Amino acid sequence: MKLIIRLLLNAIIVFALAHLLSGVYVNSYVTAIIVAVVISILNLIVKPILVIFTLPITIVTLGLFLLVINAIIILLADNLIAGFSVSSIWTAILFSLLLSFLQSIVQSTLKDDKK
Template identity: 60%
Template sequence: MKLLLRLLVTALAAMVTAYLLPGVRLKDFVTALILAVVLSLLNLLVKPILIIFTLPVTIITLGLFLLVINAIIILLASKLVDGFKVDGFWWALLFSLVLTIVSGIMNSIAGSSDND
């Protein structure tokens, strides 16, 4: 149940974020739900591999390279999900930052925190 709530909150946060950023387009809420599932799978499967491969750069940049990895995940999701378009790397980076903030706020309001 908690997973379903998190997916719904992430989808709604993606809709809000796409509305706020002109370089990101999201067709409808169904597309946002598909995007939430794809982002969850990419974060589960691809992101750890990217982190391991880029560990030296991540250590040298004191973890700031993780922002680049997040942008790469967003760009990959835009290639996989029809109806979700990102205009470039910088929009993907900004989308990942704003999505993190908006979904964090929405998760705290919805009460779906990790310590429940």
């Protein structure tokens, strides 16, 4: 149940960010839910592989290359989902930064409600 709530909250965040950022487009609420699921799956499967392959450049850049990896995950989701589009790599970086920030806020409030 907690997983479904997190996915729905992430979908709301994706939908809200699509309306705030001019380079991100989400077709509907259902597409936002699909985007949240696909990004979660890509973060689970593809991101660790990318992190391992790019470990030397991540070390040299002191971890800043992880922003590019997050943007690549967003662009992969863009290619996989028909109703979701991101205009550029810079928009994907900004989208992933805001998405991560807002997800951390939502996660911290959900943890506080449990206590």
